[in-house]
Amino acid sequence: MKVQQIVVRGIIYLFLIAVAVTCLIPFYSMIITSTHTNTDIAQKLLLVPGDQLGENYKRLMASVNIWRGLANSVFVAVIATALDLYTASLVGYGFSKYNFRFKNGLFMVVLATMMVPGQLGIIGFYKLMDTFHMLDTYWPMILNGLSSAFGVFLIKQFADDSVPNELLESGRIDGYGELQIFHRIMLPLLSPALATYAIFCFIGKWNDFLTPMIVLFDNNKQTLPVMIASLRSQFTADFGAQYVGIVISVVPILVFFSAMSKRIISGVAAGAVKG
Amino acid sequence: MKTKVNKSAYGYLFISPFFIAYTVMGLVPILYTLYLSFTKWDGFTDPVFVGLANYERLLHDTFFYQTIGNTLIIWIFSIVPQLILALLLALILNEKFIRGKHFFRAVFYFPHIITPITLGVMFALMFDWQTGTINKLLMNAGLIQDPVHWFNSPWWSRIIAASVICWQYFGFNLIVFIAGMQSIPTEVFEAAQVDGATKKQVALRITLPLLRPVFLFTLITSVIGGLQLFDAPLMLGDGPGNSGRTMIMYLYETAFKAFDYSYGGAIAYGIFVIIMFFTAITTRATRMLKE
Numbered sequence: 001m002k003v004q005q006i007v008v009r010g011i012i013y014l015f016l017i018a019v020a021v022t023c024l025i026p027f028y029s030m031i032i033t034s035t036h037t038n039t040d041i042a043q044k045l046l047l048v049p050g051d052q053l054g055e056n057y058k059r060l061m062a063s064v065n066i067w068r069g070l071a072n073s074v075f076v077a078v079i080a081t082a083l084d085l086y087t088a089s090l091v092g093y094g095f096s097k098y099n100f101r102f103k104n105g106l107f108m109v110v111l112a113t114m115m116v117p118g119q120l121g122i123i124g125f126y127k128l129m130d131t132f133h134m135l136d137t138y139w140p141m142i143l144n145g146l147s148s149a150f151g152v153f154l155i156k157q158f159a160d161d162s163v164p165n166e167l168l169e170s171g172r173i174d175g176y177g178e179l180q181i182f183h184r185i186m187l188p189l190l191s192p193a194l195a196t197y198a199i200f201c202f203i204g205k206w207n208d209f210l211t212p213m214i215v216l217f218d219n220n221k222q223t224l225p226v227m228i229a230s231l232r233s234q235f236t237a238d239f240g241a242q243y244v245g246i247v248i249s250v251v252p253i254l255v256f257f258s259a260m261s262k263r264i265i266s267g268v269a270a271g272a273v274k275g
Numbered sequence: 276m277k278t279k280v281n282k283s284a285y286g287y288l289f290i291s292p293f294f295i296a297y298t299v300m301g302l303v304p305i306l307y308t309l310y311l312s313f314t315k316w317d318g319f320t321d322p323v324f325v326g327l328a329n330y331e332r333l334l335h336d337t338f339f340y341q342t343i344g345n346t347l348i349i350w351i352f353s354i355v356p357q358l359i360l361a362l363l364l365a366l367i368l369n370e371k372f373i374r375g376k377h378f379f380r381a382v383f384y385f386p387h388i389i390t391p392i393t394l395g396v397m398f399a400l401m402f403d404w405q406t407g408t409i410n411k412l413l414m415n416a417g418l419i420q421d422p423v424h425w426f427n428s429p430w431w432s433r434i435i436a437a438s439v440i441c442w443q444y445f446g447f448n449l450i451v452f453i454a455g456m457q458s459i460p461t462e463v464f465e466a467a468q469v470d471g472a473t474k475k476q477v478a479l480r481i482t483l484p485l486l487r488p489v490f491l492f493t494l495i496t497s498v499i500g501g502l503q504l505f506d507a508p509l510m511l512g513d514g515p516g517n518s519g520r521t522m523i524m525y526l527y528e529t530a531f532k533a534f535d536y537s538y539g540g541a542i543a544y545g546i547f548v549i550i551m552f553f554t555a556i557t558t559r560a561t562r563m564l565k566e
Contacts, residue, residue, distance in 0.1 A: 012367055019364065020382045023446070026397055029408050033400075045411035087292045094289025101283070106290065113297055115554070116305070117503055119523055120547050123530050123540045124307030125300070147297035178285045207390045209506050214531050225392040229510060232396060239406050242396070249393045257388060261381040264388070268447070269454035 027250060034243035041239045056240035063234060066248050068220060069227035076141050076223060077205040084145045084201050085194050092155025093186050097168060114149045129215055140215045141208065151197050154271060158193035196267040224249055312540030322537065329541035339542065341517060342525040343549060345433065349521065350501040352437035361448035366478055369456050384446035395510025398439045429518030436508045436519055448493055455489035456482060491561040498557050502550045522546045
């Protein structure tokens with residue numbers, strides 16, 4: 001029995017490690033390959049780092065300013081996430097702490113918008129942005145997420161469960177206006193829920209590809225995913241440069257994730273249970 | 276009583292941003308797309324009303340039917356292994372004796388936060404038939420003599436697209452399933468232990484049945500997401516005879532590459548009908564399973 005148990009556990013660990021290796025090895029291979037010449041990439045199986053990273057990087061930077069793309073992505077994602085968090089809190093708070101007619105019906109409408117596929121209105125969206133003269137600006141990406149049903153839902157749930165109404169009443173007795181109550185009492189109390197939602201929201205904006213792809217024309221304004229997508233066509237035969245581009249887009253996330261993995265995963269788990 | 280009236284008016288004020296934003300950025304574009312789908316519009320001149328012409332064209336468009344098939348094939352090939360793997364790993368990681376749980380969860384989840392576009396390019400490079408690592412690896416291991424031309428085969432193209440999706444999402448589903456398992460009250464497991472149930476019995480008779488709502492919810496939501504596959508498959512390319520082209524890729528190529536916006540609108544509504552249809556079927560099927 002004892003021996004059998006050890007064997008079973010050994011197999012289980014081997015399985016876990018095999019899956020973990022499968023998850024990581026593509027990234028390892030990317031980093032290694034990015035440090036070799038194009039001839040070596042074409043001819044050999046590369047397992048150890050080479051010394052060509054600088055050369056590949058120079059060729060990449062000569063035609064694609066990937067750091068500019070990274071900066072653009074950070075700029076758009078941070079602003080869009082901040083605005084999205086603020087509006088989701090306003091709406092979630094409104095649904096949680098006020099009583100008004102049609103409240104449940106309106107909340108069902110909010111949830112129903114989650115069922116509508118995101119790409120359904122994309123052509124009308126493009127035409128509308130054209131009409132608003134917002135093409136080739138960051139406004140479409142920033143305004144796009146201001147109606148996140150998931151964020152509203154998450155924050156309403158949190159406010160229902162963990163923010164006592166007495167606190168808000170005491171604010172009213174102290175003579176606060178309704179907006180003051182929201183800003184001074186509610187927002188600080190919502191911060192755990194906001195931290196969870198911020199992770200979802202930021203990843204979503206960071207990964208957004210279709211919207212920037214269709215509304216931005218100026219190459220210097222493009223976000224990182226669009227620049228990565230253009231590597232394939234710009235460096236058809238220059239694999240070294242393509243690999244370096246991928247590495248630059250993955251490594252910051254790898255560092256960020258290593259530092260924050262506990263928070264991110266517990267945030268995802270919390271969001272998933274609520275959803 | 277006066278405060279009550281006050282409060283209700285403020286309630287509308289607080290929730291109004293959602294409805295304003297959704298109307299302007301969501302509803303208007305959706306209806307505008309519907310209007311454009313009844314016109315002929317190339318993006319430069321004014322739209323001309325043509326009635327149902329775009330929809331008639333859509334009904335006879337074999338390319339469109341092909342993309343429906345491709346999308347379903349890629350979706351099924353990715354969702355089945357993805358859910359099995361996630362469930363199996365969640366059961367394992369929920370065991371007490373496993374060490375390094377957090378490490379494994381973090382590693383399994385990592386691919387999910389990488390941009391799908393990046394993953395698409397990565398896999399396209401890895402499976403490149405001349406320079407890709409996969410062929411080098413297989414040849415060095417002596418499994419194949421000549422490099423395999425992966426993207427020249429319809430089935431390999433689809434399987435590679437499906438494996439990118441599977442690889443990216445199983446970690447996310449794993450986290451969801453573990454969260455679901457941890458929300459099962461511990462008394463249930465304690466009672467089972469007192470009754471002398473084996474681990475296999477606990478997993479099959481308690482954990483899995485109690486996890487069913489979470490599992491079914493994941494399945495239903497995956498239909499909406501899975502049928503909108505776009506980013507990663509776009510980077511892998513259309514494949515031979517368009518065998519790797521998904522519905523949204525067709526929409527994108529028609530509207531934003533061929534500048535046939537109005538026909539793109541008709542495709543968008545076609546895709547909407549198909550997604551609703553399959554969501555309804557899945558919901559129906561899972562409801563039958565529950566009874």
